[in-house]
Each structure stands twice: as structure tokens, then as C-alpha cells.
Amino acid sequence: MTVDLVVKNAIVVTCDEEQTVIQNGGVAVSNGRITQIGESAALEQAAGSARNVLDGSGHILMPGLINSHCHAADSLFRGLVEDLPLEPWLQKVWTAEGAILNPQTSHLGSLLGFSELLLSGVTSTMDMFWYPMETVRAAREVGMRVSTGGIFFDGPGVDGATLDDRIASAEAFFEAFAGADDVFPATMPHGAYTVGPENLETARDITDKHGGLFSTHAAETKAEQADVEGRYGSSVIRHLDHLDLLDERTTLAHCVHLDDEEIAILARTGTTVSHNPMSNLKLASGIARIPDMLAAGVHVALGTDGAISGNDLDMWMALRLAATLHKGASQRADAVSTHQALGMATRSGARALGAADRLGSLEKGKLADMILIDVKRPHAVPMFDPVTHLVYSTAKSDVRHVFVGGEQVVRDGVLTRHTLDDTLNAVAELAPRIAATVA
Ligand SMILES: [Zn+2]
Known part of the structure; x- marks a missing residue:
């Protein structure tokens, strides 16, 4: 089986039932699904043959x-x-x-x-x-x-x-x-x-x-x-x-x-x-x-x-x-x-969504909908508990990479499929008409 993607060296917050956290870990992904999740060392073999390897150092990896x-x-x-x-x-x-x-x-x-x-x-x-x-x-x-x-x-x-x-x-x-x-x-x-x-x-x-x-x-x-x-x-x-x-x-x-x-x-x-x-x-x-x-x-x-x-x-x-x-x-x-x-x-x-069997946590067999959050930020250190950080001090601008079904749809904070400026310009053009509706 071809490994499409390996993410390693991240702090993995799986959000599974046991609330498993892996301090230095990652996932392997094939055909849009997670095929392996665990310590970074255990992912080395998959990383060796993967089409794409992402170093998650300094990031939390969690489900979308x-x-x-x-x-x-x-x-x-x-x-x-x-x-x-x-x-x-x-x-x-x-x-x-x-x-x-x-x-x-x-x-x-x-x-x-x-x-x-x-x-x-x-x-x-x-x-x-x-x-x-x-x-x-x-x-x-x-x-x-x-x-x-x-x-x-x-x-x-x-x-x-x-x-x-x-x-x-x-x-x-x-x-x-x-x-x-x-x-x-x-x-x-x-x-x-x-x-x-x-x-x-x-x-x-x-x-x-x-x-x-x-x-x-x-x-x-x-x-x-x-x-x-x-x-x-x-x-x-x-x-x-x-x-x-x-x-x-x-x-x-x-x-x-x-x-x-x-x-x-x-x-x-x-x-x-x-x-x-x-x-x-x-x-x-x-x-x-x-x-x-x-x-x-x-x-x-x-x-x-x-x-x-x-x-x-x-x-x-x-x-x-x-x-x-x-x-x-x-x-x-x-x-x-x-x-x-x-x-x-x-x-x-x-x-x-009726999708508890395939979304909502990072687990083997689930869809690779996952995000990487930059934790090399002043509001993220020291980080004694990544879950506490996610709930109490993470901002939306900390999200760096987003994958849906293994496809990277946000890279370094930028949409990969869509040109955001086109949308922003079109909204700016429409804005005066919107304002006029309540004038
Ligand atoms: Zn509503």
C-alpha cells in the first residue's frame, strides 16, 4: 500500500475516547485514511516510502x-x-x-x-x-x-x-x-x-x-x-x-x-x-x-x-x-x-453528522481530517498540558496546516484550492449594496 503522507514529530492530541496524547508522534495516511498513528520513531519506515512527509515539530496535531x-x-x-x-x-x-x-x-x-x-x-x-x-x-x-x-x-x-x-x-x-x-x-x-x-x-x-x-x-x-x-x-x-x-x-x-x-x-x-x-x-x-x-x-x-x-x-x-x-x-x-x-x-x-465511525478523532481507519497548530508562540509556552492549551489559549490564527481526507487544503495559513483574494474583492464590491439595505 502506498503511503501518501506521514506527519511526524508533533504533539498528537488524538481526541479519542481515552483522550490519548502522544508527546512526539504522528500519523501515516493512505487513500485519505489514517493507516498508522503512534510515536514518531515507529513511523520512520512509513516515512521512508511516503510521497509526502511533514515535520510537525513545534505543532499540535489534532482532528479537524x-x-x-x-x-x-x-x-x-x-x-x-x-x-x-x-x-x-x-x-x-x-x-x-x-x-x-x-x-x-x-x-x-x-x-x-x-x-x-x-x-x-x-x-x-x-x-x-x-x-x-x-x-x-x-x-x-x-x-x-x-x-x-x-x-x-x-x-x-x-x-x-x-x-x-x-x-x-x-x-x-x-x-x-x-x-x-x-x-x-x-x-x-x-x-x-x-x-x-x-x-x-x-x-x-x-x-x-x-x-x-x-x-x-x-x-x-x-x-x-x-x-x-x-x-x-x-x-x-x-x-x-x-x-x-x-x-x-x-x-x-x-x-x-x-x-x-x-x-x-x-x-x-x-x-x-x-x-x-x-x-x-x-x-x-x-x-x-x-x-x-x-x-x-x-x-x-x-x-x-x-x-x-x-x-x-x-x-x-x-x-x-x-x-x-x-x-x-x-x-x-x-x-x-x-x-x-x-x-x-x-x-x-x-x-x-452520523460519522462517529470515521471523523472526530485521530484513530487508525478514520478519515485523515486533521490540523496542525503552531505552538511556538508566546501564548503557548510553557505547555504542561496540550489540551489545556487548545481549550484556553489557542487562537484561530495559530492553525498552520489543514488536511481533509488526507488532502492539504490549508498550507502555511493559505488555502490551497481557492484564491481568497477573489472572494474578498467580490465581497468588497457587493458591500455598498448590502449597507444600503438598512440605510
Ligand atoms: Zn442559527
């Missing part, structure tokens, strides 16, 4: 991060609407989106968002947006894996689609990407307050038919809880549970406002919660009960949400907040451990 909730193309609207609570904020955002978005601008925005994510070490993203085919096109151009699919939204929405259009395009999406290893097809209704029960069930039926994923916003604000309670007589999570929408293929973004019974429902059904601490803080939504969810056995993954509520797509910030915010809020220093936080950004994200 998995962003479990994003709207990459919304990066076009970064900083446009500020300091409003979710509901009036959404009205302004939808006005701006309606004026600007079409397949071309969605593609441009997705390129912008995915470039930022990939450069910062995110190798897979769950992304909900109006033109999912364009989302996939952009992800493939930069070289990132993506979970997306037909969006459901009662009324015309930004794309002006009818319900029949939405059903047809959701079906077509599954047919287009059946069997793809870089796309995890899903249906993505916007939320229980914007999509009625019948259409939620329709979205679910489509994804069930194809064995896909299901993701929606849920229990983000108190106002949303009151809205859903008023319409359907039960809280958001109970409502979704009554409709039989919760299981291990479902990811719910936010889940900020939950009672104990709702947490128990999420644990019982195996639903993944995507925790988006930056978005929840900035939109004044609240602080999710993550320590209680973890204690109850809920699977918690991590997300950035869109850059209009962020204002960037920084999984390292999300990671640091996941490990610090709940300590402050609960006044318990053990509220969320570094290993729990790192697990949210890696293994739990892989589970949310």
Missing part, C-alpha cells in the same frame, strides 16, 4: 474541528445589524437577506464563511441556508465537508420558494448527494416558531426516507418558548418530541431555555444539542444549561452560528466559552472540563 451550527453565507451581513434582541434583529436581517441574496450571492457568502472556517481548522460544518446547492458548491471549492439540505420555512422566505418547491428541492438534494463522502444530506426546517407542525413532519419524512440528518433551531429565546407554547400548548422540546422529531439523527441549535424534563427528553431520545455560546451571549438569548445537559447524558456539540450574530466564525472562541462561561455562571470550577469542551468540538460533532 466540527462546527455543528452555522449559516456561512450570512457572513455577508457581518456587523450590519447590532445590539437588538433576536426577534427584532431577525426582522432586519431578513429584510437585508431578501434584498441581497440569490444563488450567486449565497455562493459568494458561503465561500467567505467556509474560507474563514477552513483556515481556522474547521473541517466539517453543519450549515443551514437558503440555497443548499450553492452551499455545497462553495464547500467543495475550498475543500470542506458540509452537512446541509433543503430548508423549510412557512411563507415565501428569502428565496421566494413555495412549499412544493421546498419539497422538490429537498428531495433533489438527497438524490444529488447520495453516497457522497463530503456531504451529509439533511433537511433543515428553520424552527418550530417559523415552521408549522405539518411542514416539520414533511421535512422529517423526506430525511427519514433517505436516511439523512435533521436540524432546526430550538428554544433559543424565552419569546420563542412563549410563542410556541401559545400556539401549540407545549414547550418547544415537548412539541418536537410529540411530533416524533427527536432522535440521534437530530441536532437542535441553541436549547438555551430548557426545564429538567426537557433535558431528560433530549437525553432519552439521543438528540444532539448544538451549543452556540457566542451567539447566545451577543443576542442576549441567555446561557444554556450545558453542565446539567452533560450530567443528564445529553450529547452536546459546539457551533458558531452565523457571523451576523457572532461576528465571526470562531470555533476556538466557542471552545473557550464552552469551557469558561458555565464555570462563571454556576460558580463551579468543574462545571465543564477541558476534555468535555474539546469533545464537543470534535467527537460530538462527528456523532451529530
